[in-house]
């Protein structure tokens with residue numbers, strides 16, 4: 001008897017019920033029940049109508065209305081309904097102007113007004129008593145909450161949420177996936193992906209809420225030690241704290257000798273200098289690293305040859321290194337040194353790397369700037385090669401604001417390095433100079449900070465590993481997100497937690513995630529751009545390079561500081577997951593209908 005369209009509502013939660021009531025009231029539909037992905041609801045009823053599972057089970061001529069309140073979830077639900085009939089539901093008490101247009105799947109609630117020439121996208125909600133004035137343009141999946149009011153000619157981007165009672169003055173625009181809080185009055189336009197609230201509406205987050213990638217984390221001891229340095233008036237690039245820091249550092253990493261220097265870069269420079277790197281020499285170096293690993297090669301007039309990473313550690317591939325050393329040996333052009341980097345708190349596979357170096361008598365320098373607190377077969381990276389270097393820059397696992405350490409098993413080398421770092425002055429009252437020296441020693445004040453920091457090293461490593469575990473737990477099962485592996489031979493300090501993003505599977509690429517996080521005042525960074533891609537090293541050779549390139553393209557370093565709280569970690573995860581997913585294949589095919597000639601999209 002009825003010509004009414006059979007209708008199911010997708011989502012049996014709060015908004016689903018509201019849509020169902022509107023569908024019943026307007027008489028155009030024969031409301032048959034809900035479909036819902038929540039298994040616990042299957043087979044139950046609401047007000048006499050059943051709740052089903054998959055929409056595939058429904059009869060072909062039925063229409064489906066979207067009863068999902070959350071904008072992102074609704075957009076995904078709608079994509080999942082590709083090929084189904086999507087209903088637009090308008091409550092009979094709503095006023096929709098004859099010249100207004102409503103997209104498929106849009107809902108207009110009781111007492112709402114959509115006025116002349118307004119254009120509402122697909123899958124939108126214009127909720128109870130909301131007013132969308134003439135000539136407004138709303139993108140897809142926008143939610144205009146109850147009693148929100150849009151003046152004439154307002155433009156709203158896709159996925160944006162306008163809170164209860166929000167007011168938008170005529171002619172303004174709001175970007176995509178932005179949230180305007182309840183009761184906010186918007187007096188100037190807002191960009192994409194921000195949250196704004198208040199009267200007049202101001203963008204959050206409030207100052208002080210920024211989450212940094214790897215900020216300094218100071219304890220109680222540092223201040224007391226610095227006071228002691230002040231009290232003793234040792235305000236110089238030498239003194240008792242420097243000596244004590246060197247001794248304590250040696251103990252902490254298991255290195256026979258340590259020399260405290262002004263930076264990790266200075267340490268690397270002196271290491272290469274002691275190895276006699278000079279004009280015309282080559283030095284093999286990891287390509288996936290920070291520029292400070294390679295700059296000192298240039299300081300010495302040498303030329304780097306960059307070696308690619310392997311997949312298990314992301315560090316120098318031992319096989320590539322061995323082959324390249326063999327080749328260089330046959331050509332009679334062995335490098336003066338090899339610089340291996342222990343990236344992001346993970347040791348490179350030192351045994352085969354050291355074996356290859358020893359086979360050819362080439363000394364190994366370990367750049368362990370990022371790997372203090374890591375383990376390789378039970379020992380600290382940095383203690384295997386001829387020299388190891390560490391950094392206490394502000395973003396490293398412990399900091400002296402700026403500083404570095406060179407470690408070596410050779411006591412006379414350590415003394416020579418300290419000598420070179422203090423302007424190479426021979427002990428004579430008038431300062432006699434025979435060789436070029438540098439001003440590279442660490443200040444006694446900064447060494448005091450370093451001593452305090454070092455006492456907390458184990459806790460700091462544990463905190464960073466916890467952060468990694470938190471992210472892995474929260475994001476490990478998300479399609480398109482993978483984590484930097486932990487190589488089986490050791491324990492990474494997880495200086496930084498690094499993910500790889502597959503844009504097709506996740507729906508956004510690493511840089512889109514980074515920018516989305518930045519919009520929420522969360523600092524994330526790309527993986528190091530490989531040295532062989534840097535204009536500075538355009539003249540240098542690279543062995544392989546494809547692995548590092550891919551890690552650079554897909555990698556993203558997440559906030560990893562040891563002072564992160566659980567709520568910070570949760571905010572990172574939630575914000576990351578809220579990144580607009582615009583790259584999914586399904587989405588793309590919806591926007592651009594499949595072409596019969598089969599041309600690629």
Ligand SMILES: *Cc1c(COP(=O)(O)O)cnc(C)c1O
Nearest residue numbers: 263264265290292293369391393
């Ligand atoms: C930080 C860093 C350095 C340099 O250390 P500084 O103390 O800043 O000079 C060297 N290599 C790597 C891999 C680093 O991350």
